[in-house]
Amino acid sequence: MAPGRVLEEMRGLGITATEQGPDGFLPRGRAEREALLASYGLGSAGAFARVVLHDPARDPLPEVERALDAIDGVLMLVALPGPDGHGLRPGLDTREWTTLLANLDAITRRAADRGRVVTLHPQVGTVVERCADVERVLGGCSVPLCLDTGHLLVGGTEPLWLVRFAAARIGHVHLKDVDMALAGRVLAGEFTYAGAVKEGLFRPLGEGDVDIAGIIRTLSTAGYQGWYVLEQDAILEAEPAPGEGPRENVRRSLDYLTGAAR
Secondary structure: OOHHHHHHHHHHHOOOEEEOOOOOOOOOOHHHHHHHHHHOOOEEEEEEEEEOOOOOOOOOHHHHHHHHHHOOOEEEEEEOOOOOOOOOOOOOOHHHHHHHHHHHHHHHHHHHHOOOOEEEOOOOOOOOOOHHHHHHHHHHOOOOEEEEHHHHHHOOOOHHHHHHHHHHHEEEEEEOEEOHHHHHHHHOOOOOHHHHHHOOOEEOOOOOOOOHHHHHHHHHHOOOOOOEEEOOOOOOOOOOOOOOOHHHHHHHHHHHHHHHOO
């Protein structure tokens, strides 16, 4: 879908900010991007930086600094398995885990010095995917997490348990509702992530198996002040007809959130 259509549908639904999406979806120039978003009444909630963090021979700080210079809002780190972002998820050895955790601490400190927020986004197919990975990050460094309810669940981490256990470490939130049966098949290796998305892995909020209301209540009680981002992956094989496409699922999710916030 063209950026203009997406941004116009966001504005029509009353959304007030957006993440920047895939590289190149919005203008790369900061001033041009800010002007485009402002023309639709939207602010910037953040953007991704996909970085190799576990390689002792690589220093990720210059790359992260450039990302911080280029974006507004929260920077979400994705711990890539390799330089091209592809390949099988590696099992890290002790030295690589030590490097990953030290880099996350260094990046967290650098961002704080600049008055910025950096989070780590656990994600399917990356170095930090499974519950054991998330627990190791929480116990071994100070980086805040992006709570992506979908990727966490598919990776075997119960999101409500995580916010009850570590609410103070949540720096950003991606809300997805999930078909648990499909998520289990991805976790068991019976389905690829993309294949499950195509089959309807993610549902409008309130129509899946994630306790979205419980997560929001727990975070609110803990004093969370960040964004709640509707990020519900979809695979489109063609341009949807006017009035169709992801917009309807977003509307249903917003209706649910309005009720959950009362």
